[in-house]
Amino acid sequence: MAHGFKNFSKENRCPICGGPDWCGIMPGKDGGELIVCQRDCMKTNLIGRDGEYYIYICDSRQAKASIYEESGQRRAKELQNQGKKISGFDYAKLQYRELIPVDIMEPLSNRELDKIYRGLLSELILEECHYHYLKGEGWTDELIRKHYICSFPVKDFERYQSRIYQKNPLRVQLAEKLVRKFGSLEGVPGAYLNKKGKWTFAGNPGILFPLYDADGNIYRLRIRLDQDDGYGKYHNFSSFKEDQEAAGQGYLKNYYKKGCQAGNNIGIYADAQDDMFLCYITEGEKKGILGENYLKNPVISVPGVNSYAKVLEGKPGHRPIDVMKQKGVHILIIAFDADKEKNMAVLKSQSCLAQALQKEGITVAVANWDISLGKGLDDLLVGGNRPTYELLG
Ligand SMILES: [Zn+2]
Incomplete structure (x- = not known):
């Protein structure tokens, strides 16, 4: 194996295939790290098992492995190259990235989340524009009701700033109702504590769709954004963003206080x-x-x-x-x-x-x-x- 190759482990699995062994990390020729996946048969740019975007680089020469690079690192290298074309592994030097997790919240159990998400959906209505969109896509009123389809409101400050009228409650009001009912929103992907110490919700506005597990629990939500933010129209309802400052000091920390990552789910x-x-x-x-x-x-x-x-x-x-x-x-x-x-x-x-x-x-x-x-x-x-x-x- 290449010099500096480190295997993944049960605690730190391969982001491409999810395996605990065999695959690993190796340093890129000019900085950064590359993922070597031995089980991959996709060989294409993809969303990793950790929810990050990975760029397919090439096959390894010795083995039938695929080499990937995390897209953030790739972008950073491109920025450092200031528009100059990148060829092969001829990249500028980069920090080796291995972050220590700090205060990372685990999601509640599916049964607990089912109660809270059903509570959340019951407090929201489907705004007119979203209703017409779904009708145009062949949805019936019955189907919309059956799956509690509703609109996720715009961010509170945008609502004040742009004087946007929506029937739905403010996000802090929505969170307050749920806190009164369920005690806390810790471990609920999408929820976090704002600067004033109040629970609220992260993400851009759109239509919420429920994700059921095999037992019928609503255990995650997905959102169809009103505007594509450059990463596609569909997103997880989640409150996780890597804290850049902490990352600079070697820690993996959630930018959203008490926020929780949804991950990719079926x-x-x-x-x-x-x-x-x-x-x-x-x-x-x-x-x-x-x-x-x-x-x-x-x-x-x-x-x-x-x-x-x-x-x-x-x-x-x-x-x-x-x-x-x-x-x-x-x-x-x-x-x-x-x-x-x-x-x-x-x-x-x-x-x-x-x-x-x-x-x-x-x-x-x-x-x-x-x-x-x-x-x-x-x-x-x-x-x-x-x-x-x-x-x-
Ligand atoms: Zn792998």
Whole structure:
């Protein structure tokens, strides 16, 4: 192995595959550190298991490993190069980054979060503009109600500053109501203490979608932003941002006081009336909810096509795939977007998922449709069409 190679451990797992061993970190030729993942079969820019963005650099020469670089480090190097093109590993020197975590909050249990998030959603309404957007996407009033879809208000100071009128309460008022009901919002991704020591919520405004676990608990929320902030429209409802000052001193600290990281999670959309023999997997909560409603089969949403391995994560017997099998699921149908033929990342993700599931004894099929009928599963179904199926293996 290369000089200075350090293996990951159970405590510090590989951000690409989540493995505790085999993969590791090595210093870049001119500073910074690079991730060497031995299990990766994506070989594309992706969101790591820690929620960070990773840039695929190349294959390692000796082994069949993939080399990745965290995008923040990459950006910093580009800034130091002042627009000059970066080639290979010819980067300016950078600090070696290994941060010691300080006061990092763990999320509450799914059951506890279910109570608080249901409380939160019941205090909010769906603003007119969001309602019209969803109706235009084929949502019914019943479906909107069933999943407590509502709007997350703009930041309080922006509301004062720009005199924005919204029916929803201020964020501090919302938090105050929940604190009165539940005591504290510690361990609730999205919540944090502001400078005045009051609980409030982080993030930009948009539409909130619930993420259910296999037992039907709402354990996370996802938000569809009104405005793309450069990292896509869909975000985790989370209150975590790396404190830059602390990072400079070698510590991993949350910029949001008492804030909590949501991480990337799957959502399971199922109804008691559903036929459980077939289960779909798609990307995104909106497609998951609408898909279940049309297909009358359970639908699992993954936060990105690279995050499929989430269905195989957890304690043996309690992994989402185990629970779905216990509920009668025999066939899993992968239903990622129809542009997959042009998108190598999606194609690779699909075959990785299929291989992993077949090892679990699950029959795997892929849903196909012509892109002219709609890009996503939701577009296809709302248009009155159904996919065709292709068995794998
Ligand atoms: Zn790895």
